[in-house]
Amino acid sequence: MRPRGGFGPGPVWAQRVRQLEQRARTQEERIVALETENAALHLKLAAYQGWAGRSVNEILQLYSAHGQQQKLQRSSVVSHLHEAIKRLKQDMKSLHSFALELSKDIQRQYKVCLYQVLTAVQGIQLQNEAMQMFQMKAFDLEQSLQEVTERYEREKQKRRALHNSLVELRGNIRVHCRIRPSLPFDHAAGHSVSQDRQRNSLENVAYAIDDETVLVRCSRPGHAPINKTFQFERVYSATESQDTVFADVAPLLTSLLDGYNVCIMAYGQTGSGKTYTMLGPQLEENFALVDEDESELGIIPRATQELFRLISEKPPGSYWVEVSVVEVYNNEVFDLLAKDSCGKVFGIKRDVITTREGKSDVPLLTYETVANTSEFLHLVIKGLQLRVRHPTLVHAHSSRSHLVVTLTINTVVSGDNVGTSCDDEQINLRLNKEVSCTYAQKTRDSKSTSSSRASSPAQLEAAEKLKQVKTRLQLVDLAGSECVGMSGVTGAALRETSFINRSLSALADVLGAIAEQRSHVPYRNSKLTHLLQDSVGGDAKLLVMLCISPSQKYLTESVQSLGFGTRARQVQRGQIKKRNLPVLTKTK
Secondary structure: OOOOOOOOOOHHHHHHHHHHHHHHHHHHHHHHHHHHHHHHHHHHHHHHHHHHHHHHHHHHHHHHHHHHHHHHHHHHHHHHHHHHHHHHHHHHHHHHHHHHHHHHHHHHHHHHHHHHHHHHHHHHHHHHHHHHHHHHHHHHHHHHHHHHHHHHHHHHHHHHHHHHHHHHHHOOOEEEEEEOOOOHHHHOOOOOOOHHHHHOOOOEOEEEEEOOEEEEEEOOOOOOOEEEEEEOOEEEOOOOOHHHHHHHHHHHHHHHHOOOOEEEEEEEEOOOOHHHHHOOOOOOOOOOOOHHHHHHOOHHHHHHHHHHHHHHOOOOOOEEEEEEEEEEEOOEEEEOOOEOOOOOEOOEEEOOEEOOOOOEEOOOOOOEEEOOHHHHHHHHHHHHHHOOEEOOOOOOOEEOOEEEEEEEEEEEEEHHHOOOOOOHHHOOHHHHHHHHHHHHHHHOOOOHHHHHHHOOHHHHHHHHHEEEEEEEEEEEEOOOEOOHHHHOOOOHHHHHHHHHHHHHHHHHHHHHHHHOOOOOOOHHHOHHHHHOHHHHHHHOEEEEEEEEOOEHHHHHHHHHHHHHHHHHHOOOOOOOOOOOOOEOOOOO
């Protein structure tokens, strides 16, 4: 093919032709290679088609075998299912019949329960109505009971007031009884305690059935038990505190400032709680009146606190208090505040005499003036440190002497007011100044004669118009009565026990003589009764605090103490006289 325009092939076209020829040869070679490869692939395809045909045949065979197997399985499962369905149908029939019977039974029970519920509801309604009626009646009864209780308490207070008035008029001895709680040493056996008594020692036989009655269960081997009751003005159970005990004692202190002598004594066997009731626990070691210890204080420190409180409400200087501390040991009287030349306190034996007026007195007895409770306790503790103690099988700190603490209240009144009561309104401001001067002169160590000489006639005239009335508060912690076989004492302690029991027996004889109104009362059979002659004989309001143990172990001793208290209540000493007769003021 020739190019247009008459131009012949040039070099460019020749080059181009060669390139196209070269490319044509390359394409032909490529076509040959592809045809070769295609032929090989046709061979492989033929081989694969042959293998696929065989595989399809095998698959068809397997599928055919599997289909046959499934048919066999379906036929067996279907047969099992048919059997199961038959059984289920039978069960369903049974359940259906059971359900019908159950439904009928439930309906019957429902009717029965419904009837019962209706009946119960009606019964509850009736009960509610009855309950409301009972509540109304109970409310009325509670109100009636409250009214009766209040009326009973009022009548009880009136009865007590009348009884106290009767006691005042007759001069009877007030007797209170305190039952202490059980203590560890109650379970320890003495020398002569039988095995039966040891086994029963844990049993309590004394009880406070109310605030005026003690019940004692007395039993002996081979005998039916007997219950004995004892009546007193006041009975304290084992759970009642020192505060409760003192609350019934405190009114006597008001009588003291009204011009009456007062005596409070604790009576009972060793270890029955007398010293605890009168002093409190371990007073010797607890000198300071600390708040936490005040709940345990006994009658003596509490009475002093109350006395100084009452005095603080009076005009200053119109009262002052003197203290003496005495013990009766082996029928001898010892002054526990006496001092030697060096000022050291030691017990000195003193005598008890009877004055021309028939009163008991202790010459040379030491009296210390105190201004507050701390000073009083300081002196009492000094005396307690000298008090004789000795351990026994019953009590490790048994007191071997009778302790008598006496507070003498000196009341200054005008001579114009003699024979009348010592009321605050009758002591005017001028008298207070004169009393203060007299009291200051009394407490100085200088001689009274020299001070009188230095006084002017006006002062002497004022002093003559001032008269002094003395009232006494005697606080007595008696030594405990003892059974020698129980306490196990020997030697000197046995002699002490003998004197203690004889002095307490003498006290019982004195009360018996007063109760029988004998012409002779044996006060002088014992130093104890001689010392307490004025208080026991009717010159003082006397309160006996019986202290007993609740334990079966001390049944005999407890009954003896209760018998003593019963006899003491029967004593009629006549009306107590008020101390309004003046005596001249004595100076030290």
